[in-house]
Amino acid sequence: MSDQIHVLLDETAMVAAGQGNFVVSRLIHRAHAEAGWYVYVTTCALVEADRARPGAAEHLVSMPGITVLDLDLPAALAVARDDSWAVAHTRYAAEPMPERPDGAFIATAAPKRWENHPVRLLDINP
Incomplete structure (x- = not known):
């Protein structure tokens, strides 16, 4: 088990x-200020977040501590098999x-949407 913390923001967490x-603000701060903390956004989820809240993409990618994960070939092949690019990516x-061993x-504001997926969640709702 690694002593690093890796967190992906889905589009609902980006909007939040x-x-x-x-919770999201704290995660981003930790990724910027503390060793071993990493926060990522995928390009597909970033597009969906910006559609839901115009300007979200530019705001998030300008923050220190946020790493954008591109849609490379293996990710594109995974996305091609799903209805939602944001969820799949x-x-x-x-x-x-x-x-990320x-x-x-x-991190999500909509944990129910992930119920049928084998992922570890961080519910950001109060």
Whole structure:
């Protein structure tokens, strides 16, 4: 088990960040200020967040501590099998990989949408 914390923001968490959600703000702060904390956004979820809250994408990617995960070929192949690009890209990025051996938690304001997916969640609702 790694001593690093990896968290992916889904599009609902990104929108919540723009609305002042304390949990998301704290995660972003920790990723910027503390060693071993990492916060990611996938490009597909970033697009959906910006559709829901215009300006969210530019705001999030300008923050120190946020790492944007591109839609590379393996991610694109995973996305192609799903109806929702945002969910598929985020789910794929949460899987264990060499840079995230234990995978990543998905921070979300909509935990029910992830019930049928084998992922670890962080519910950001109060």
